[in-house]
Amino acid sequence: MAPKDELSESAKLSRRTFLKSTGVVSLAATVVAPAEAAAQSGPPQVGPGEVPVHLNVNGRQIDLMIEPRVTLLDALRMRANLTGNKRGCDRGACGACTMLVDGHPVYSCSTLAIEVQGKQIRNVDGLADGDKLHPLQQAFCDKDALMCGFCTPGFIMASVGLLEKNPNPTAEQIKKGLDGNICRCGTFPRIFEAVSSVKGVQRA
Amino acid sequence: MPPADPKYSWPANPTVIGTHVKRVDGPDKVSGRAKYTFDIARPGMLYGKIVRSPYPHARIVSVDLSAANRAPGVKIAIVWKDPNDAQNNRAMFQGDEVAAVAADTEEHAIDAARLVKVNYEVLPHVTEVAQALDGTAPQVFTGGNVVPTQPQQTGDPASGFAAAAHTLEQTYSTQVITHVCMESHGTVCEWDGDKLTAWISTQGINTARENFASGLGIPQADIRVICQYMGGGFGSKALSIGGEGLICAKLAKMANLPVKVMLDRKEEHLATGNRPSAASHIKAGVAADGTITAFDAETWGTGGAGATAGFPLPYIYQIANRRRTHKDVFTNTGQQRPMRAPGHPQGSFNTEIMMDELADLAKMDPVEFRIKNLPPLAPNAMWRSYLPEGAAVFGWDKRHPTGDTAPGPIKTGMGVSINTWGGGGRGPSQAHCEIASDGGVIMRAGTQDLGTGTRTLVAVITADALGLQPWQVKPEIGDTLYGVSALSGGSTTAASISPGIRVAAVKALDALKEKVAPTLGADPASLVALGGRIQVKDDPSKGISWTDACKQIGPQPIAVDGDWVPGLSSSTTSGVQFAEVTVDIETGIVRVKRVLVLQDCGLVVSRLTAESQCYGGVIGSLNFALFEDRILDRNTGQMVNPNMEWYLLAGMSDIPQIEVRLKDQPERGVIGLGEPPTVSTAAAIALAVRNATGATVRSLPLTPKKILESLPQKA
Numbered sequence: 001m002a003p004k005d006e007l008s009e010s011a012k013l014s015r016r017t018f019l020k021s022t023g024v025v026s027l028a029a030t031v032v033a034p035a036e037a038a039a040q041s042g043p044p045q046v047g048p049g050e051v052p053v054h055l056n057v058n059g060r061q062i063d064l065m066i067e068p069r070v071t072l073l074d075a076l077r078m079r080a081n082l083t084g085n086k087r088g089c090d091r092g093a094c095g096a097c098t099m100l101v102d103g104h105p106v107y108s109c110s111t112l113a114i115e116v117q118g119k120q121i122r123n124v125d126g127l128a129d130g131d132k133l134h135p136l137q138q139a140f141c142d143k144d145a146l147m148c149g150f151c152t153p154g155f156i157m158a159s160v161g162l163l164e165k166n167p168n169p170t171a172e173q174i175k176k177g178l179d180g181n182i183c184r185c186g187t188f189p190r191i192f193e194a195v196s197s198v199k200g201v202q203r204a
Numbered sequence: 205m206p207p208a209d210p211k212y213s214w215p216a217n218p219t220v221i222g223t224h225v226k227r228v229d230g231p232d233k234v235s236g237r238a239k240y241t242f243d244i245a246r247p248g249m250l251y252g253k254i255v256r257s258p259y260p261h262a263r264i265v266s267v268d269l270s271a272a273n274r275a276p277g278v279k280i281a282i283v284w285k286d287p288n289d290a291q292n293n294r295a296m297f298q299g300d301e302v303a304a305v306a307a308d309t310e311e312h313a314i315d316a317a318r319l320v321k322v323n324y325e326v327l328p329h330v331t332e333v334a335q336a337l338d339g340t341a342p343q344v345f346t347g348g349n350v351v352p353t354q355p356q357q358t359g360d361p362a363s364g365f366a367a368a369a370h371t372l373e374q375t376y377s378t379q380v381i382t383h384v385c386m387e388s389h390g391t392v393c394e395w396d397g398d399k400l401t402a403w404i405s406t407q408g409i410n411t412a413r414e415n416f417a418s419g420l421g422i423p424q425a426d427i428r429v430i431c432q433y434m435g436g437g438f439g440s441k442a443l444s445i446g447g448e449g450l451i452c453a454k455l456a457k458m459a460n461l462p463v464k465v466m467l468d469r470k471e472e473h474l475a476t477g478n479r480p481s482a483a484s485h486i487k488a489g490v491a492a493d494g495t496i497t498a499f500d501a502e503t504w505g506t507g508g509a510g511a512t513a514g515f516p517l518p519y520i521y522q523i524a525n526r527r528r529t530h531k532d533v534f535t536n537t538g539q540q541r542p543m544r545a546p547g548h549p550q551g552s553f554n555t556e557i558m559m560d561e562l563a564d565l566a567k568m569d570p571v572e573f574r575i576k577n578l579p580p581l582a583p584n585a586m587w588r589s590y591l592p593e594g595a596a597v598f599g600w601d602k603r604h605p606t607g608d609t610a611p612g613p614i615k616t617g618m619g620v621s622i623n624t625w626g627g628g629g630r631g632p633s634q635a636h637c638e639i640a641s642d643g644g645v646i647m648r649a650g651t652q653d654l655g656t657g658t659r660t661l662v663a664v665i666t667a668d669a670l671g672l673q674p675w676q677v678k679p680e681i682g683d684t685l686y687g688v689s690a691l692s693g694g695s696t697t698a699a700s701i702s703p704g705i706r707v708a709a710v711k712a713l714d715a716l717k718e719k720v721a722p723t724l725g726a727d728p729a730s731l732v733a734l735g736g737r738i739q740v741k742d743d744p745s746k747g748i749s750w751t752d753a754c755k756q757i758g759p760q761p762i763a764v765d766g767d768w769v770p771g772l773s774s775s776t777t778s779g780v781q782f783a784e785v786t787v788d789i790e791t792g793i794v795r796v797k798r799v800l801v802l803q804d805c806g807l808v809v810s811r812l813t814a815e816s817q818c819y820g821g822v823i824g825s826l827n828f829a830l831f832e833d834r835i836l837d838r839n840t841g842q843m844v845n846p847n848m849e850w851y852l853l854a855g856m857s858d859i860p861q862i863e864v865r866l867k868d869q870p871e872r873g874v875i876g877l878g879e880p881p882t883v884s885t886a887a888a889i890a891l892a893v894r895n896a897t898g899a900t901v902r903s904l905p906l907t908p909k910k911i912l913e914s915l916p917q918k919a
Contacts, residue, residue: 067311078310083243084236086435088386089469093848096386124236133231141230144812147820148655149233150386150435156234178856182848184386184436185655186823188859190816 046114053114057082058126068114072106073097075113076123084124085153088182095181098154098161099123105161105180124153127160135198136160145194147185155181155191163201171196207771212707214772214807214870219734220668222868224812228660228674229433229653238433241405244392246462250279252455253313254448255303255320256471257295260536260841261329261344264293264302268321272305275319277312280459281305284451294327296509297538298842299474301447306455306463329536331841333481333506336533345510345534353514355529364498364525368489370565371498376554377483377903378886380506381832382473383543384853387435389476390466391449393456399426400453405434407442408691409652409684415445420453432682437654438824439542440477442693447475473846477541478834480513481505482550486558494566494576499526505550506533507540519551520587520624521559521577536841537834542693544821545625545879549828549886556621556887557902560894564606570620570891571595578622583872584776587622590802590867591780595620597865598782598800607898613790616797619783619891621884627805627876628775629699631768634687637666637708639716640761643754645670647708648680651689651701656878657813658697664810665702669709671733672750695876698809699773702874708766715764719756723748773873777880779803781822783860783888787896789915792908794830794893796860799885804867806875811866814877818864821881827854829886833905 050065057076064079071090076082076099085108088096092110099108100122108123127134133141136159146152155178162169162177169177174195183191206213214221232238257264269281284301287293295302303320307313328342335341336349343349365371391404400422406412409429417424434441452465467476482505489498505513512532563573571591581588595601600618608615636648647666653659662679670677680686690700717728720738724731724746732741739747782800787793801818808814831852835844845851864881886904894900899914 067309069311074310077243078245081245082236083239083245086240086242086387089848091469091847091849094386124234128235133235137231137234140234141226144227144230144816146227146230146233146655147657147813147816148386148436149229149238149433150240150655152233153236175857180855182386182853182855184384184438184824184853185816186820187816188823188854188856189819189862192856192859 054117055113055121056119057121058123064113066113068112070113071109072099072111072113072116072121073108082123082125085157086150088151095158096151096154098157098181100157100161103161103164105158124156127156134160135201136163136194139194139198143190143194143197145187145190147187151181151183155183159195160201163195163198167201168199205771207769212710212769212772214873215668218668219671220664220674222808222811225660225664225674225810227657227813228663228679233433240387240433240435241390241392241403241431242387242435242466244403244464246392246394249392249462249464250306250308250455250459251310251313252304252306252452252463252465253317254301254451254465254471255317255322256475257300257302257324258298258842259295259324259326260298260331261327262295262324263327264295265323265325267303269303271319271321272316275312275316277308278316279306279308279461280455281316281320282454282458284447297474297536299471299538301451304451304455306459329841331535331537331836332838333504333533333535336535337504344536349534351532351534353530353532355527357527359525361498361500361525361527365489367491367497369492371487371489372558372561372565373487374558374561374902375483375485376557378481378550378553379904380478380481380834381543381828382478382834382851383438383440383476384472384848384851385436385438385440388467388469388472389441389446389448390464391445391452392462392464393453394462395457395460398422401428401430402453403430404445404449405441406431406445407437407652407654407693409682410650410688411443411691412445412449413684415449416453419445419450429684430682431652434652434654437692438544439546439693442542442691444541469848470846473834473843473851475538477543478508478538479543479549480507480540482513482515482554484517484554488558488562490562490566492566494568494573496521496523496562496577497525499523501528503528504531504533506535506537508535508537509539510534511539513540515547515550515554517551517554519548519555520622521555521574522579523577537836544824545883548623548625548883549825552621552623552884552887553890553904556884557890557900560891561900571600574620574622583869584778586778586804586867587780590778591620591622594780594782594800594802600782603895606895608896613788615787615789615896617785617787617892617894617896619888619895621781621887621891623779623781623880623883625695625777625880625883626775627695627699627777629690629696629703629768629773629874629876631700631704633689633700633704633768635701635704635708635766636687636763637712637766638761638763639712639754639757641754641757641759643751645672645677646680647677647705648686649689649701649705650684650687651697652682652692654692656692656697656817657810658692658701660810660813661698661702662705665705666709669706669733670713671735671737695878695880699775699874699876700768702809703768703772704766706766706772707769708764711764711766712762715762716753716757720748720753723756771873774806774875777804777875779880781885781888783885783892785889785892785896787893787911789897792911794906794911796826796889798861799888801862801864801881802867803864803877803881804869805877805880806872807870808866808868809874814866815864817877818881819862821879822862822885823854823859824882825885826889828904829889830905
């Protein structure tokens with residue numbers, strides 16, 4: 001199944017779930033069975049204050065006590081010592097925080113940690129295999145696709161996400177796939193070369 | 205002029221210097237192992253948050269910390285602008301610091317900052333430069349909102365104009381832009397009694413130490429500053445630790461706990477510096493043969509609240525009769541800080557557009573016209589050579605005269621520009637080299653790497669001197685414990701630290717040769733380090749491996765120091781850039797297709813990272829040309845786009861083909877390359893747009909709106 005269909009499928013499911021949980025469906029129905037009405041009594045609430053949040057990150061379970069408003073980025077950086085991905089803008093505009101959630105690139109600064117429980121989260125801290133760099137990481141080093149390095153983890157995760165879905169992208173597909181990441185030092189030409197040089201990356 | 209001791213001279217045939225060496229900290233950065241200030245976590249660390257004025261100009265009437273102090277997790281709350289201190293109780297720009305809190309989590313700090321109640325008396329503000337100039341803005345600054353500087357004159361402009369065959373009178377301008385470092389400004393401060401350790405995202409660990417000392421009134425000797433990795437500075441992190449540095453140190457002292465203060469993106473745009481605006485009303489005259497005979501400019505710009513906005517003008521070209529008067533306009537906006545090649549991008553744009561307009565009047569090709577008006581050829585003034593070379597490589601002969609007549613909405617054009625920069629280096633820039641009996645080499649210097657490749661440069665120079673590969677050298681930088689070394693600003697790091705590293709490495713090798721000579725039965729002076737061995741020069745059979753040589757060292761490593769010496773570095777670069785663009789005259793959208801860079805920097809030490817500097821500089825200037833703008837609301841004076849969504853920056857799809865040709869000048873020693881390549885791309889792009897559309901946009905950024913509005917000029 002093509003990735004596009006997967007996404008729209010999950011979008012449909014979440015709208016149905018949302019409507020059920022807010023009770024809108026029950027209000028719209030002309031006749032509601034008592035059992036159904038009792039089940040739909042209002043939205044679930046978590047917090048205020050810290051609550052348990054369990055995240056599957058780089059193949060490992062991480063158990064945190066954090067406020068529901070904590071983003072995935074901040075949860076990993078400030079509570080789990082996974083500082084590889086960075087905070088650049090905290091508004092989903094620069095891409096430095098890009099992580100993969102169930103294989104999809106997300107702006108982790110604009111994703112609540114509590115929303116991604118039960119999903120497979122991967123960030124740059126888990127990409128290398130011990131001292132052995134992922135082919136993309138090695139390509140970034142080989143082509144000097146970095147300078148200050150602050151945007152680099154986000155570009156790498158966006159690139160991994162791109163290549164895992166599309167192992168042999170065209171130049172246009174690479175550009176479009178990375179248009180969500182900004183580099184102030186201006187390493188774009190070499191990032192492009194690095195990503196172009198890595199073909200056929202399989203999902204780990 | 206070579207160094208006093210010839211053994212320190214750069215090698216005639218370097219083995220590592222000048223080659224493509226991979227950045228030595230690449231693996232740490234790509235793996236996430238590299239710890240930036242933003243990543244530092246100390247035991248018991250609190251998070252600090254600053255309360256800032258939302259108003260461009262206001263008096264702080266009162267600050268009530270009581271609700272903040274009661275908020276969950278809050279340990280400390282302080283007032284930064286004391287309402288009773290008449291000298292310091294006004295916010296002079298949106299974003300000016302007013303108070304601060306520190307709490308156990310960042311969420312708690314953010315909540316507490318919101319609970320600080322500040323009573324502002326909102327005062328009239330000046331943020332529109334035009335209103336400051338025409339006197340309709342409120343008078344805010346003591347001594348006036350507009351401060352003229354001394355007029356400068358050379359020759360006799362009046363007679364120059366009389367001799368002109370053609371004259372021009374136009375206004376050119378560039379906009380305020382912000383640095384937008386990917387890693388925001390900030391610091392982690394930790395006290396141990398009266399001693400302070402500060403991790404700070406900085407371009408100068410030693411300068412930061414001095415700033416902390418003078419700001420806190422404590423000895424420099426009691427301060428250690430650490431910056432192993434930092435996420436970009438571009439000038440904004442060079443001269444000052446900022447309000448946030450002092451605030452963090454004070455919060456930490458009061459709490460007796462480490463405190464981290466890292467700014468958010470909005471604070472970055474408002475309060476960590478910017479490139480001042482620059483405008484010029486120019487009258488110029490040109491003779492029939494293309495010589496510019498006269499130049500008369502009134503210039504101005506704003507550097508924010510009480511800060512200046514100078515820039516060189518005319519930029520580079522030799523004009524015998526010229527006059528210039530400049531005014532600094534103060535506005536209630538964040539103060540300028542040096543931004544990559546301060547003054548030069550402004551000077552370049554404000555000059556180069558005029559150059560093509562004059563070239564058209566004189567009916568000369570723009571490259572020819574520039575050559576006509578350049579200083580004589582010299583090693584530090586190479587444009588007369590680079591321009592024809594670049595023109596040939598770029599295909600400049602295919603450039604049509606101003607205005608692309610090809611059918612259809614997409615017009616193509618080419619533009620050219622030139623640039624210069626000082627760079628150069630100085631001491632003290634100490635380096636310390638150790639060679640241990642296990643063959644390990646350390647080169648240590650109290651300098652920092654902004655992403656420029658300093659770590660790699662340290663490894664390259666050391667390895668080259670010792671006959672090793674860069675991976676065999678351990679560069680240690682980024683800590684004031686490593687000694688006194690250069691600030692990274694003005695493209696001076698490489699030229700400042702390279703000589704001391706070379707000296708220390710050569711001295712260390714001399715010491716090793718002394719140890720090894722008896723084993724080889726040779727005179728130490730006859731030995732060389734080559735290909736991982738110490739051997740008699742030209743007699744490889746009389747030699748041993750590096751590892752075996754070092755075994756002779758004994759338990760105490762060889763440890764020697766070097767410092768900057770003259771003869772290994774110099775200053776002043778020259779460069780030229782060509783740009784080709786397409787302009788869609790229905791949408792006004794510009795796409796830069798190609799940029800060619802010819803750039804010198806003396807001796808190229810680390811070629812791969814030098815090329816990256818050029819790519820980066822070009823892209824920075826492309827952003828200046830097309831996208832960036834610090835936009836203020838005309839009425840409230842507040843910044844409308846303090847984020848990375850509406851403060852536009854290029855993405856991957858906006859990047860042209862960039863060709864970089866470094867023009868090696870090894871005989872000039874190390875010069876510096878961080879700034880030269882970012883000076884003039886914007887002008888080349890603007891001129892390519894002009895060449896494409898036939899219409900001139902005389903202000904940056906070249907927005908689609910401006911381009912569309914310019915098109916009727918053609919008719």
